[in-house]
Amino acid sequence: MDEIDVPPSFICPISLEIMKDPVTVPTGITYDRESIEKWLFSGKNTACPVTKQVISDCELVPNHTLRRLIQSWCTLNACHGIERIPTPKPPISKDQITKLLDDAKSPFQQMKCLRRLRSIASGNATNKRCMESSGAIEFLASIVSDSDSTAVDEALNTLYILQLSEAALKNLMCRNGDFVVSLTRVMQRGSYECRAYAILLLKSMLEIADPMQLIGLRPELFVELIRVLQDKISQQASKATLKLLVSISPWGRNKSKAAEAGAVPILVDMLLDSSQRRTCEIILTVLDEVCKCAEGRSELLKHAAGLAVVSKKILRVSQVANQRAVRILWSISKFCATCNVLQEMVQLGIVAKLCLVLQVECGHKTKEKAREVLKLHARVWMNSPCIPSNLLSSYPA
16 A cells, blocks of 8 residues: 555545545545535534635535545556445435434324434544534434433433534533433433433433533432442443443432432442443542541441441552542541541551551652541541551651
């Protein structure tokens, strides 16, 4: 391939590879469709990569002449192992999407049209953008909100495949919170697959929501989020749920809502079973947030293995895990320091572990928190026979 001269006009300016589906943008420059779609539809770029001119209304016009030239060149160089590029299928048009949406209003044609919409969404970024600008998202959202049939599964699946832009996600959030309620309802009575799609869509929506919307989240949503973790629907759904809890827990009373929904015992059990670094870090991050409220701390202390599991992860996972776990222990020792709790922390080896943290390299912030915890209850812990003598030397004065 390196020995064959490729005409410069065949090379995409972005990817520097031979074009398979050349298209021309309004600035007159031709690119490969896949490359320019990734550039323009990612939401980060609005200008032509070559001319740097802003493209306000990007219509990708197929360059049939150049495509035929490339195909002819491929045929002429077949002896060198060059395969002829296939003629690409034309992208979907707004008129076609509009007709499908109109036909889908008929109960007899709805499922057939929804499957067709899902197929179109799976095609390419142009199709997704075309569906978004043709009102397909609003139609699919209305089905999720108003229907109890199997159409909900199809609609949610398609919404997930569309990989909605930030603007589209904000529009969904602006439906007076109704769509979040609808997704919560789907999670209450939907199939495992349907619940998974609802979680993935919720995660995308709530990550770009404003603080007032996050503060107003209903307790029922937290109940369903915890139920997803408990039911172990899928690894992808569990990770999305944990990340969602990380992003929404800091706002308003969301920590308490999560604790009241039963988050702590489920998270502790997950932490006990998990050996993956990133998963442990996320679980500890959620626990750290939830333990900032009284309800969360109470639930952690109620769990027979709560303190033991948290302390076990210190110095065994990562710097991030160390920091989160020590902060959880700081919250417990500062706000729940009964005689029984302090004695349990000594017996479980937590105090010794905190002394060890001061002796090893595990981050300045983590050491400072560990030092704070040890200083808080030095009178109770310092002369304990449970702390090895080699660690007592590091006990802060």
